[in-house]
Amino acid sequence: MPFLTALVLGVGVLCLIDLVLTVGVIRRLRAHEEMLSARPMASPSIVLPPGATIGGFSAVSTDGVHVSDETLTEPVLVGVFSPGCSACHDRLPQFAERARSFPGGRGNVLAVLVGTEEEVADERRTLEPVALVLIEEYGTGLTKALQVNGFPSLALVDVRGRVVASGTTLEDLDKIPVHA
The missing domain is CATH 1.20.5 (Single alpha-helices involved in coiled-coils or other helix-helix interfaces)
Structure with missing residues (x-):
């Protein structure tokens, strides 16, 4: 015991x-x-922050217009979208509406669609009336120049290639006014 x-x-x-x-x-x-x-x-930035300068890029829109960092003569509204992205699906119509009334018209709006022609066909049809549409692979062209890390990525860029405002929503772009 x-x-x-x-x-x-x-x-x-x-x-x-x-x-x-x-x-x-x-x-x-x-x-x-x-x-x-x-x-x-x-948190890592989804796109270049305000104050940063975009890198060089050169592209041709779906309707044959050449655009580059050197052709910026007025502030530009930029939207980068990817097929299959639910946030992109929600924000693309809002972006198109903003593009309709953007100063300077569609020549001052760049819509980047990341994917193949077939994958982005619907988005292209929505955006072409209000923006110059660029179709590119991720990590090339304007997605590389803006250091895009996610979708959607939105930015206002001035004539010097400086990001004035950026984010994932149009409200992010309203935080800082565009200065020519």
Whole structure:
């Protein structure tokens, strides 16, 4: 019997030590969680931020108009969309509506469709009446010049190629007015 008592007592002590260590680990994890939540979250930019200058690019729109960083003579509204992107599907009609009334008309609106001709056919039909449409592969042309990391990407670019406003919604573009 004394052996059994000693065994039970030993197991009880081990359980108590385990409990104390577990409580300590939980407290430590909570402290780390609080420290991490207090840090500002740095999310990667989906497109070049305001103040940045776009890289060089050269492209021909679906209706044969040559556009490049050197042909910017007025502020330009840019939208980059990808097929299969639900946010793009939601925002493309809003972008087209904004493009309709953008100063300078469709010549000052660039709509970049990332994909193949077949994949972007519907978007192309929607955008061609209000924008110069560029169809390109991801990471080339204007998507590379704007450092696009996700879709949709929207930007206002001035005549010097400087991003005036950018983001994923039209509200993001309204935060800073366009200056020629």
